[in-house]
Amino acid sequence: MLLASTGLLFAFLVAFSMPIVFALGAAAILGLVLGGYSLEMLASSLIGASQNWILLAIPSFIFAGTVMERCGMSNALVDLARALVGWLRGGLGMSVIVVSYFFSDICGSKMAEVSALGSTLMPPLRRAGYRSADGASLIASGTAMGMLVPPAIFMIVIGEVTNVSVVALFLAGFIPAAVIGVCLCALVAIQAHLLGWPKDTPSRFIR
Template identity: 70%
Template sequence: MLLLAVGLIFVVLILFSMPIVFALGVSGVAGLLIGGYDMQVLSSSMVSGSQSWVLLAIPAFVFAGGLMEKCGMSHALVDFARALVGWVKGGLGMSVIVVAYFFSDICGSKMAEVSALGSTLMPPLTRAGYKREDSASLIAAGTAMGMLVPPAIFMIVIAQVTNTSAVALFLGGFIPAATIMVCLMVLVYFRARKYDWPVDSKPSMARILTTGRTAAVPLVIPIVILGGFFLGIFTATEAGAVVAGYAFLAARLYYRNVSYKQMARLAYDSAILTAAVIFLLAVASVFQYLMGVSGVPKLLAEVLHPLRDAPWLFLLVTALITMMFGMVLEGLPAAVVLIPVVFPIAEEMGIDPIHFNIVQTAAVGIGLFLPPMGVGLLMALRFANLTVGQHWRSYMPYVAALMIGLLLIILFPQISLFLPKSAGLIK
């Protein structure tokens, strides 16, 4: 009854257009008052929910991603991707998927990635004869896949709420993202044959080398992240500082097109976003307390008990639930409200924590781009000047490819665990 009242308060506040983070906070406080709990729980929960060194990586990665996007690194990556796969039929469509993988390494924000890819790739896709529905689908599906490529803010947050290694989670995301990328590229190949999408460019080693040199500056970042984590050189927080420092040097010494005033603005925006994330974690801890005292984890354990003999089915069911949360509440609220409740059940079932978190990360990425309410999808449709009703039929094959990739990640845990195990981060 208590949670029903809290949920109703939350829904009403959302309907009145209150930001999600404040709606969570107000409904959480209301839950404490209605339940007659000591209000000291509010302060202690908020402090404990926001205390973690790994969260210091968020402003560094956000600043670095914003600065690199401002420098125009997305253009260099697009040119390189087109040189790599543009010679295949439907090569421009495939290059969207490839550049989404590359750009996720340096961006860290899904909305910034949609904006960069939409503004950079929508015009050439239109000129090449791609329908707007397919252009928007390619950008949306590619960005959904990119949720698994570090440095993603969601990965840092989910590592915090499940008390797992952010470094292991970062390493674990590379191969699953590549798995979904292959599924999407196979789909693009067959759609290119069906709809006669053109070849983007002729094979040219000279062009690959030329564009590769230009793209080398942003491509240093995934190499640094992967190598540094794999060799145990730095932590996730230290990696954020390294990437931010590299972005600053690249902007000032190589691109030279971003002023100190613009950098200061990016730093300010990074601080505001980080404050919002920390506040979300803090108020969500009150929700977690209310769910705990209301017996939600025990109830969920009983409901999901029939799935204990089929861990893959448990992962699939929880991924679908997380997907719906990701579509309605965006990614981070889904992480801090739902995942802490189901995570202990997964541990009891013997599911590896890193595998569980990778599956949930992929599910949230897909949820952000699910019709009709996924905020990432709505942003991609804005660039294509389409409505959900005009777009959804063309988008369904891409959703199917994303789901097939997710199912492969669920069924084959080694896809997620190979790199963390190789680095000695998990047994």
């Protein structure tokens, strides 16, 4: 009964376009009231959660990714990636993979990463002759690969739940992500030779 009531309230509020954060809060308060819990537990739970320094890193990474997206820092990372691999055939496609590695290394928000890379790289990909499906698949695969690049939110959660060092998990993620990135770049190189994708033009970074 308790679960059904809170679930119905949450679905009702979301259906009427209430932001999810407020809908979750209202459903949680209803659950406390119907369950006979003291509302004082709400404040103590919030304070207790705010004292967990490991979990506090999650909103910090998301905030960092949003700031990077809004401030245009992604453009500098794109220029760096294009300068590193743009001289190769299919270099623009490879730069998507490289910049995904860079972006994931300093940002924990995949939504911000997809938004930033999509708005920055999709227009030049189309102009270079890449199909929209090819560009979207490159960005999606690069972002998925970036989930292994620290800081990764799921690594923080796993480390907290299993009592494993988060730093050790971070260090263990670099090499697998790099191997996947190299394999993706090799696949792009093969596709570039088969489909005739051009070399990228020099970016502003090396002019």
